[in-house]
Amino acid sequence: MKRFRVVFQPGGREIYIPEGITVKDAINMAGIGFDFPCGGRGKCGKCRVRILEGAGRPTAADKEHLEAGEIEQGIRLACLTIINGDLVVELPYETIPEHKILLATEERSVKIEPHLTKTCVEMDRPSLEDQRSDWQRLKDALVQKNEKYKDLEVPLQILRKLPQTLRAAKYRLTAVTDDRHVLGIEEQDTTGKMLGIAFDIGTTTMVGYLLDLYTGEELSVVSALNPQTRFGADVITRITFAGQEENGLEKLQSAVVEMLDRLVGEAAEKAGVTRDDIYAVTVVGNTCMHHLFLGLNPQYIALSPYVPVVSEPLTFAAEELHINVNPAGRIFVLPNIAGFVGADTVAVLLATEMDWSDRIKLAIDIGTNGEIALGSRDRLVSCSAAAGPAFEGAQISSGMRGAVGAIDHVRFGDGVEYSVIGGGKPKGICGSGLLDAVAGLIEAGIIDKRGRILTPEQLTGTPAERFKDRIVRHEGANAFLLVDGSATEHGRPIMITQRDVRELQLAKGAIATGIQVLLDKYGIGVGDVTEVLLAGAFGNYLDPHSACVIGLIPPELEKKVKMVGNAAGTGAKLALLSQGEFRRAAAIAGFVEYVELGSYPDFASIFANSMSFPTISK
Ligand code: FES
Structure with missing residues (x-):
């Protein structure tokens, strides 16, 4: 060949x-x-x-x-x-090094209660008068330190290495245990160091936070594009790939596992520690990412009645997934709520403590799939809205991710002002920029309530007349020329086309429908919501005013919007530092009511209404 x-x-x-x-x-x-x-x-x-x-x-x-x-x-x-x-x-451009990812998080306090314990013991050497077995000797020493070890079990692979380790360590060693098992034995006293890493596996990006499991201190943060994006941008494409391509599921799983393992190495190197110092890994992600990470068939998530393989929290040895950390290392995977509302939403609820709130709050994690949760400690409802990839810049004529070269904010004054990530000439527009641009066009009176871009003639004699030269014809419809080709990186103009506006209407309509259905289901009105928590990368970059102008968020709630950063990542960190938080995640997953939007009785009419833009009061 x-x-x-x-x-x-x-x-x-x-x-x-x-x-x-x-x-x-x-x-x-x-x-x-x-x-x-x-x-x-x-x-x-x-x-x-x-x-x-x-x-x-x-x-x-x-x-x-x-x-x-x-x-x-x-x-x-x-x-x-x-x-x-x-x-x-x-x-x-090469996406990985340039990708802009939200790393800031809103922290909250947590009682540190690691999943694993390290205990150093010194034992008497065996003699003819003391012929206890090696394991009995170790166990007795552990029980002497703490009664809780009396029912401790030891796996075969630890027994296999026990005799040599014990003698090499001169009978002074550190046992790594969970509540019931010895997971590792290490020579001498290693109790000073125990690290863990929390991962948020997004459809688009992966972020890992390396933490000291004793102090909670964050030692390094690493991130990368989810390598599965090369198999498709959204979860449905990947589910199809997993089912239809030869070894599709294996390819998707190994892509994400290899990247996660690489990030573990990067995080350790950045913090000046070794992989061996890492004992615990927590993972959150939407249900599809969760399944693909574990190599579980995600096919039935996408087919009615949308059932996941497993919803419960899971714990297993890191080596089972070939994640190279300490041999005693454990992976803790947070639970899912339903087929399209996953462990990432559970993590958002954990981080924002909506399950303990006495006031009704609305949490929105906007992405290709928008996950929405509403409620308080009395009741929580959630749904997933298939917004599509428009907010990520896909299916938009000049769309791109929030990477270097993307227009991320737009303002309409006498002319059009915009900012570009990384400075320099723009290459395209990302979700937050698109939102600003369309909101500005609505406020300027260039796009009507139904989403039509008006003609130059229709703008004549209106305050928007100053923009009429920017209305151009594109693919048989009107388009707004945002940046002329002479001012872009590649020489092609950046436009907001009629099709882009339609894509945005579909995306925002999906989220707005989700919000409305949850309010209906809860039996409350918009006025009862005390706070809107915007989570995730996109949620943190968008301008709440623009989001309200286009009706993505009910305009009445504009003043109640609060950015909560990568709350899913924060939830993963909390569950890493505390067994109690990990258990609480399971309780949240069991408490939240899932609402299937497609089968909600008024879905079609709510969606149709949500597509138009709200009337602007001037
Ligand atoms: S990835 Fe090539 S056209 Fe979509």
């Missing part, structure tokens, strides 16, 4: 590949973090690369998504371009 050389620019990374694979496969083989939002099916047109040398004929998908001039310049969709010769490929 022939092999070809592929060089990726910038950076010059070089690999040799067999003939007949796609540029997407080559990118993945090179280990380059790159997004394939539609899973590489040629549907989204987002995986553009420029073939600097060796470009072949364009595919049908290239012709559909790219302009003739772009094709001439060598731009192709990586997912469908088959490699039949040596190539030099220019990548627009």
Whole structure:
């Protein structure tokens, strides 16, 4: 079989590949973090690369998504371009190093109560007068320190290493235990160090927090793009991939597990410790991420009646999943609520203590799937709204993630002002920027209540007349020219098209419907909500005013909005530091009522109403 050389620019990374694979496969083989939002099916047109040398004929998908001039310049969709010769490929940007991820969190106090205990004991040496077995000797010494060890059990693999360890340590060793088992034995006194790492596995990003399990101190924070994004941007695409591709589930699982293991190593290195110092790992994620991490078939989550394989909290040895931490290390996976409301929502509720609140609060974690919870200590209801990837910038004409080069905020004054992540010329617009842009266009009177972008003629004689030159025709409809091609990084204009507005209406309509259905189910009105807690990366960057102008959040609640940072990550940290919090997570999962939106009686009419924009009072 022939092999070809592929060089990726910038950076010059070089690999040799067999003939007949796609540029997407080559990118993945090179280990380059790159997004394939539609899973590489040629549907989204987002995986553009420029073939600097060796470009072949364009595919049908290239012709559909790219302009003739772009094709001439060598731009192709990586997912469908088959490699039949040596190539030099220019990548627009490598997502992993540039990704902007929310790392700040809102902390709350926690009583530290680690899942594992370390106890150092010194034992008498055996003699003809004292012929107790090695295990009996160790157990007696432990019981002498604490009565709770009297029913301690010891697994075979510990017994196998006990005789040598005991003697090498001159009968002074540290036992690592949970409530009932010896999990590890270490020579001498190692009680001074016990670390843990809490992971929030998002559909898009993964964040890990390395903590000292004695003090709660945060030693390092690491993050990366979830490598599963190369198999699809959203959970449904990944569930389909898991079910339909050969070894799909294995591929998805090993991608996330390998990345998590890599992040463990990075976190240890950053903090100047070793993997061996890490004894506990907690994991939260939506139900699909949870299943894929554990290698559980997620297929039935997506099929009515949307049943997960397991909802209960889980604990197992880290080595079972090939996570390289201390051999005694344990993984603690928080429980799910339902097929589409997972451990990440449980973690948000744990972090925000909504289960103890005497006032009714609304928590929204906006992402591809918006998870929404409403209530207080008396009652909590939750649902999941399929917002789609518009808030992540996917399916938006100039959309991109919140990475360097994305317009993240827009303001309409005499002209249009915007800010770009990382400074410099913009490459596209991310969710928070899109929200601002559409909210500004609504307030300026350029987009009407039903979401139509008005014509220049309709703007004549109105205060919005100053923007009328920015209304252009695009794909047979009106579009608003946000940034002219001369001011962008790639020379293409950044527009808000009619289709973008429709996508945003669908996304915000889904979340707004979820909120309305929960209020109905609870039997309360918007006025009864005392606080709106916005969680997650997108929730933290969006402007609450814009969110209210477009009706994503009921406008009456604008003054009650509070950003709570990565509350799912905070919940994972709490469950890492405290067994009590881990148990409380299980209680929360059992307490929350799940509402299935699709089968709610008034769903269709609520959704139809939620699609339009609220009337602006001027
Ligand atoms: S078109 Fe290539 S990933 Fe969507």
